[in-house]
Amino acid sequence: MKNNLKAFLYLLPALVFLGVFMVYPLADVLVYSFEEGYNSASQTFSGIGLRNYSFVLRDPYFLQAVKNTFILVMITVPVSTGLALVISLGLNSIKKLKNLFQTIYFLPYVTNTLAVGLVFMILFKKTPYSDGMVNILVRLFSGTTVDFIDGPYWAKMLVLSIYTVWIVLPFKILILTSALGSVKQDYYNAAKIDGASSWRVFSRITVPMISPMLFYLIITGFIGAFKAYSDSVALFGTNLNAAGMNTIVGYIYDMLYGDSGGFPSYASAAALILFAIVFTITVVNLMISRKRVHH
Amino acid sequence: MKVRLDKLTKVFPSRNKRSKEVVTAVSEVSFEIPAGKLVGLLGPSGCGKSTTLNLICGLEKPTSGRIFFGDEDVTDLPAELRGVGLVFQNYALYPHMTVLKNILFPLENLKGDKKLSKEMMLQKAEEAARLVQISELMERKPSELSGGQQQRVAIARALVKMPKILLLDEPLSNLDARLRLQTREELRRIQRETGITTVFVTHDQEEAMSISDMIVVMKEGVIHQSGKPQDVYDDPKDLFVAKFLGTPPINVFDGEVRGEKLLIGGAAVLDAAGVRDGAVKVGIRSEGFVPSADGALECGFTAVEVMGRDTSVICSHPAFIGDSIRAVISAETPVDTTKPTVRFDLKKSKVLLFDPKSEERIRFDEGANG
Numbered sequence: 001m002k003n004n005l006k007a008f009l010y011l012l013p014a015l016v017f018l019g020v021f022m023v024y025p026l027a028d029v030l031v032y033s034f035e036e037g038y039n040s041a042s043q044t045f046s047g048i049g050l051r052n053y054s055f056v057l058r059d060p061y062f063l064q065a066v067k068n069t070f071i072l073v074m075i076t077v078p079v080s081t082g083l084a085l086v087i088s089l090g091l092n093s094i095k096k097l098k099n100l101f102q103t104i105y106f107l108p109y110v111t112n113t114l115a116v117g118l119v120f121m122i123l124f125k126k127t128p129y130s131d132g133m134v135n136i137l138v139r140l141f142s143g144t145t146v147d148f149i150d151g152p153y154w155a156k157m158l159v160l161s162i163y164t165v166w167i168v169l170p171f172k173i174l175i176l177t178s179a180l181g182s183v184k185q186d187y188y189n190a191a192k193i194d195g196a197s198s199w200r201v202f203s204r205i206t207v208p209m210i211s212p213m214l215f216y217l218i219i220t221g222f223i224g225a226f227k228a229y230s231d232s233v234a235l236f237g238t239n240l241n242a243a244g245m246n247t248i249v250g251y252i253y254d255m256l257y258g259d260s261g262g263f264p265s266y267a268s269a270a271a272l273i274l275f276a277i278v279f280t281i282t283v284v285n286l287m288i289s290r291k292r293v294h295h
Numbered sequence: 296m297k298v299r300l301d302k303l304t305k306v307f308p309s310r311n312k313r314s315k316e317v318v319t320a321v322s323e324v325s326f327e328i329p330a331g332k333l334v335g336l337l338g339p340s341g342c343g344k345s346t347t348l349n350l351i352c353g354l355e356k357p358t359s360g361r362i363f364f365g366d367e368d369v370t371d372l373p374a375e376l377r378g379v380g381l382v383f384q385n386y387a388l389y390p391h392m393t394v395l396k397n398i399l400f401p402l403e404n405l406k407g408d409k410k411l412s413k414e415m416m417l418q419k420a421e422e423a424a425r426l427v428q429i430s431e432l433m434e435r436k437p438s439e440l441s442g443g444q445q446q447r448v449a450i451a452r453a454l455v456k457m458p459k460i461l462l463l464d465e466p467l468s469n470l471d472a473r474l475r476l477q478t479r480e481e482l483r484r485i486q487r488e489t490g491i492t493t494v495f496v497t498h499d500q501e502e503a504m505s506i507s508d509m510i511v512v513m514k515e516g517v518i519h520q521s522g523k524p525q526d527v528y529d530d531p532k533d534l535f536v537a538k539f540l541g542t543p544p545i546n547v548f549d550g551e552v553r554g555e556k557l558l559i560g561g562a563a564v565l566d567a568a569g570v571r572d573g574a575v576k577v578g579i580r581s582e583g584f585v586p587s588a589d590g591a592l593e594c595g596f597t598a599v600e601v602m603g604r605d606t607s608v609i610c611s612h613p614a615f616i617g618d619s620i621r622a623v624i625s626a627e628t629p630v631d632t633t634k635p636t637v638r639f640d641l642k643k644s645k646v647l648l649f650d651p652k653s654e655e656r657i658r659f660d661e662g663a664n665g
Contacts, residue, residue, distance in 0.1 A: 186387035189354050194401040194452070195375035204400070208391040294391035 032268035040264055052269040061241045062270060065251040068232075071157060072164060072247070073225040080165040081217055084172035089206075091173070092180045102177065109170035116167065117234025124148035124159050149235065156236065156245055164231050168224065172217050179213035180206070211293045219285050226278050229253065248274045296365050296459040296492050298328040298351065303360035305346050320346040322516040323360070328494060328509070333486045335503030335524075336496045338513035339539070344496045345464055347513070351494065352379045352462050364459055375404075377460075380453030380491075384465040386445045388437040394448050395433040398423055401456045423451040426485060443474045447481075454489065461486070463495035467502055479506050500540050504528065512536050529644075534576060534654035537647055543581045543607070543621040545647070549614045550577035557648070560614040564591040564641055567648070570657055576616075576649040583645025584608070584622035586630055590638030594620060599632055606630070610637055 008015075032038060033053070037046035056062050091101055108116060123133045126147045130136075135145040146152070148159045183206065191201045207214070229249035232240055240246035241254065248270065254260065255267035305321040321343040328334050336344040349355040351362060353374030361370045369377050380401075388397050398420040402411055411419070424430045427447040437445055446466065453461055466482065467475045483506040486493045497503050503510045504524040511521040512535075520532045531537040537545050550559045551574050557567040559577060584592075586608070594610035597619060608622040608630055622639065624630070630637065648657040 184387070186383050186385060187389065190381070190383060190387040190389075191400075192354065192374050193352060193379065193381045195404040195456075196400070197404065197406075200404060204392075205389060208389075211391075 029268045029271055032265050033272050035265055038263075038265040040262060045265075052265045053273070056266055056269045056273065059266075061246060061254075062248075062251050064241075064244060065246040065248050068157070068245060069226060069228065069247045072161060072228055073222060075157075075161045076164045076168065076225050077218065077221040079161070080168045080172060081214070081221060083165065084169055084176050084217070085214070087169075087173050088176035088180055089202075091177050102173075105173050106170045108166055109174070113167065113230050114234050116163070117231075120159065120163055120235060121149070126150070150243075153244060156243070160232060160235060160245060163235055164225065164228060167231060168221065172221070175213055175217055176210065179210040183209045208294045215285075215289045215293045219282060219289075222281050222285065223278055226274065226281070248277075297330045297363075298460060298492060298494070299363040300327075300347075300351070301325055301361045301363065303347070303350055303362065304358045305343075305350060305355060306358045319516050321350065321357075324513075324516070324518055325360075326511055326518060326521050328492060330492055331490045332508040333483065333493045333506060334495070335507035335510045336494060336513065337500055337503040337510050337539070338498065340498055341515075342513045343516035344498075344513050346516075348381075348462050348464055348494065348496050351460070352381050353377045354381075378456070378458050380456060380458035380461045382446075382449045382453045382461070382463040382466055384468060386437075386449040386469075388445055388448055388452070390437050393434050393436055394424075394429065394440070395420060397437070397448055398451050398455050401452060405456075419455055420451075423455040426454065426488065427451045427481070442470050443478060446470065446478060450482075450485065454485070454491070457489075458491065461489075461491045461493040463493070465497055466495055467497070467499070475502070482506060501542055504540065512539060514539075531647065532656055534578065534649040534656075537578045537649070537656075541580060543623065545578045545580055546620045546622075547616045548577040548579065548612065549616060549651075550575050550648075552648070557646075559592060560612060562591055562593065565643055565646060567659060569659060570648065574651050575657060576651050576654070578647040578649060579641060580645040580647075581607075581621050581623040583642045584624060584639040585642060586622075586624060586628055587638055587640045590640045592639045592641060593636050594639065596632065596635060596637045599630060601626065608637060 034048050034050070035045040036049055036051045039045070087105060091098060091105070094101070121132075124135075125132050126135065126145075126149070131139070131145050132148065134148065138145055146155045148155045187205055187209065188201065191205050196204065227249050228247050232245050232247055232250060236243040236245045239259075240250045246254070252267045252270045252274070255263045255270060303321055303324045304319070307318045307320055309316045309318060324343075324347060336347060338344045346355060350357050353369070353372060353376075357370065361368055363369065364377065389400065392400065399416055402416040402419060405411060421430065421433075424433060427450050429444060429447045429451060432440060432444060432448070437448065440448065446469070450463075450466075453463075463482070467478055470478055479502055482493075482495070495503075495507075507524055509522065510524050510527055512519045512527065514535055520527050520536045527536065528540045531540065534547070538547070548559050550557060551572075552558070552567045552570045553572050555566065555568050555570070556563040557565040557570075557575070557577065592612070594612045597609040597611060600607040600609065604626065605623050606626050606628070608624060610620045610622065612620060643659070648659070649655065650657055
């Protein structure tokens with residue numbers, strides 16, 4: 001008992017900070033989300049109920065944001081993880097210039113999101129002076145040019161997906177190259193002696209061996225993609241609702257501080273809906289991993 | 296199947312990128328392994344024995360020289376087409392697969408007309424498991440097995456395809472002493488039962504001597520001697536082989552031959568008919584000492600170690616090279632431990648002479664040996 005007391009005393013500072021900056025705000029968000037007609041200036045509300053949720057769930061901007069977020073998640077998580085795996089395998093199999101390529105692939109990780117956004121503008125944005133690099137290429141192959149930043153929905157979604165993949169790729173490559181590097185050569189030698197084709201070596205040896213890392217990347221990838229916001233801002237500016245490219249986190253931000261903001265209750269309700277989505281997906285992921293991941 | 300290595304050489308580039316020096320792991324190695332025999336590739340670490348094994352199985356490509364399985368030249372054949380089974384030193388069992396899946400893996404890789412039905416694969420896997428006595432462990436993961444059991448799984452996985460040649464890299468080095476004795480008998484039994492030509496690499500001479508039909512002693516990439524274990528032990532070609540084989544190791548003295556007599560520290564210890572006068576190195580096997588009150592070799596007495604079956608007499612001599620002489624005598628032979636010295640007669644067949652410079656063997660005149 002005495003030992004326990006001492007342990008808690010040591011933990012106290014951390015617990016206080018966590019309580020003040022994590023637990024209390026989280027509880028507060030939960031409370032806000034049920035307070036109807038909350039006024040942040042007078043700190044009053046008219047009643048308690050589910051009206052905030054029903055408003056958010058019927059708000060076309062929110063539904064658009066949910067749709068955008070889901071599309072983004074479904075495209076970028078598999079594409080970025082798969083691409084990272086392919087690139088890592090490539091990096092792992094070359095000897096010359098390996099460090100150079102590793103550095104190149106790692107560059108986006110240390111580059112500011114907005115700076116990368118600028119690069120994407122040069123690549124994709126139509127201006128009075130230029131159609132953007134990509135459109136110049138498109139014209140070279142005699143296609144019709146598309147306005148990727150201000151044009152049709154799928155063009156914008158394409159650019160946003162490429163952008164997101166580009167941003168998250170370096171970290172995944174970093175993790176996967178080190179995971180691949182830690183697989184002992186003996187297993188590959190054994191598989192070679194056993195006459196396994198390269199596809200079977202990949203699917204039956206390599207993937208299971210790095211599956212814990214792969215799974216870690218998929219889970220954090222899902223969570224990260226559901227929380228996407230800055231990528232969209234970097235490409236389409238702050239008025240995301242007008243661009244039709246808002247995400248759930250973007251919607252929450254707008255509800256708090258945006259031009260039409262000042263509704264912490266709506267923001268809280270949206271935040272809790274996002275939490276429920278992320279929670280569900282993570283649980284499903286964990287359940288799948290029980291069967292698929294070899295520790 | 297017979298295996299023949301013809302002037303096999305393997306050169307590795309230096310680890311230091313800037314230096315142009317190369318490391319010759321295996322140099323002009325030639326030997327023939329008769330079909331159906333168990334061969335021990337023996338040598339100290341870094342002698343090139345593992346590289347030789349990797350060359351035979353195809354994980355390494357030789358710099359020059361050829362490898363034949365039977366009459367077929369397999370030098371340019373990739374590992375998977377050579378039909379070899381390899382047991383790795385650390386077993387390299389796939390940790391995410393059960394024992395059964397590990398054993399099935401090589402069978403599932405078979406393609407074309409060699410492809411087997413599911414039932415056939417299971418049957419073969421069970422056969423291999425029975426051979427190494429792990430039938431009851433099939434659903435376990437490698438991490439749930441002891442070292443000895445993992446070893447058996449590794450052997451089963453290597454055997455399940457019925458390879459032409461079975462190769463084992465330091466198969467016993469990861470096992471504890473008791474298990475090692477037991478497993479080496481197992482190896483012998485499995486090899487006899489399957490009749491597969493088997494090559495294993497070891498640095499433990501006792502291990503190699505005890506179960507091999509033939510041993511090949513290597514040092515620094517060169518074969519020093521090969522042959523039946525007892526022949527190599529009794530009749531080593533040079534001092535290295537003599538020192539490497541035998542526990543306790545052979546006792547080496549500085550000696551001299553003068554007037555057909557072998558002298559150690561000035562005292563004549565043996566007839567040396569037919570040996571030219573000059574300095575020699577004298578190797579005396581530990582079982583070559585016979586305590587005798589008027590023995591020719593007088594040594595300073597240090598201690599007696601009673602081992603039960605026999606007794607080790609630890610003693611010293613000014614001409615001895617090394618720390619202490621170890622003579623193994625039968626436990627019944629009385630040794631007077633009160634005197635400061637102990638005298639021995641020597642068994643001539645256990646005394647080996649070597650050239651002090653080249654360390655090549657110098658033989659006694661066979662005729663005069665009587």
